Amino acid sequence: MALFKSKETTIEVDFDRLPRHVAIIMDGNGRWAKKRGLPRTAGHAVGAETFRTIATYGKDIGLDYLTVYAYSTENWKRPLEEVNAIMALLKKYLGEAIETMEKDHIKLNFFGDLTRLSPELQTLCAETQEISKRYEGYQVNVCLNYGGRDEIIRGMKAWQADCAAGRADPAELTEASFSQYLYSKDIPDPDLIIRPSGEIRTSNFLLWQSAYAEFYFTDVLWPDFSKDDLLAAIASYQKRSRRYGGV
Ligand code: IPE
Ligand code: IPE
Ligand code: MG
Secondary structure (H helix, E strand, O other): OEEEEOOOOEEEEOOOOOOOEEEEEOOOHHHHHHHOOOOHHHHHHHHHHHHHHHHHHHHHHOOOEEEEEEEEOOHHHOOHHHHHHHHHHHHHHHHHHHHHHHHHOOEEEEEOOHHHOOHHHHHHHHHHHHHHOOOOOOEEEEEEEEOHHHHHHHHHHHHHHHHHOOOOOHHHOOHHHHHOOOOOOOOOOOOEEEEOOOOOOOOOOOOOOOOOOEEEEOOOOHHHOOHHHHHHHHHHHHOOOOOOOOO
16 A cells, blocks of 8 residues: 655555556546636647646556547537647647657557548557557557447447358347447456546446446546546545445
């Protein structure tokens, strides 16, 4: 058991009982900027830095998987100017992330329909995934143009195509076999899902995979989310009793 002293509180985390897979809905960038009288895009830029800090910290403390919600299938509804700014930031940060990955040996993977992204972004994602194949261990999944319902529908269509081609049999479908049609195939379900920004909803994140996840909500806005906030979420998770329907 390790004790962490932060400014106001002591955070108690048992590093031998960490959640294997933590997922985060990186929300609150716009409100963070508004509070400071800055354009929303300034919040996205600081939020991208926070992602970098937390992604590296996840490796330092010994998580196996970190999955972050960066852009949803519904986020296209935003003003074109904001969408373009987010896409420009993604391009910049993915380019830099390749260097970080090579330095820190972090595997980066993507969940989502990447075909709606610009050709340059798609190339960057493909390059990143190619480099990731060289590394073992800690993996970060970035959800880009991701929607939980969209993921399930895509999975169903792919499964249906396999059935029509004789590669799958409807009589044999199980939860485990269907999971193989999702972006998260071969990755364990998230143990802990964190949502900053004060909203208490999933907003279409990991619908299938979150069936037995523990949720942690905090009012902290994503650009302000610190290493201590991650530890506080893990400490809360470690106090819970996971029963999976049992006793
Ligand atoms: C999360 O922050 C980033 C994306 C959804 C792309 P928001 O932009 O949703 O920030 P708020 O919720 O408006 O504060
Ligand atoms: C969820 O946040 C998506 C991401 C953080 C990428 P939103 O800001 O889009 O969610 P709502 O609109 O508040 O539900
Ligand atoms: Mg939001």
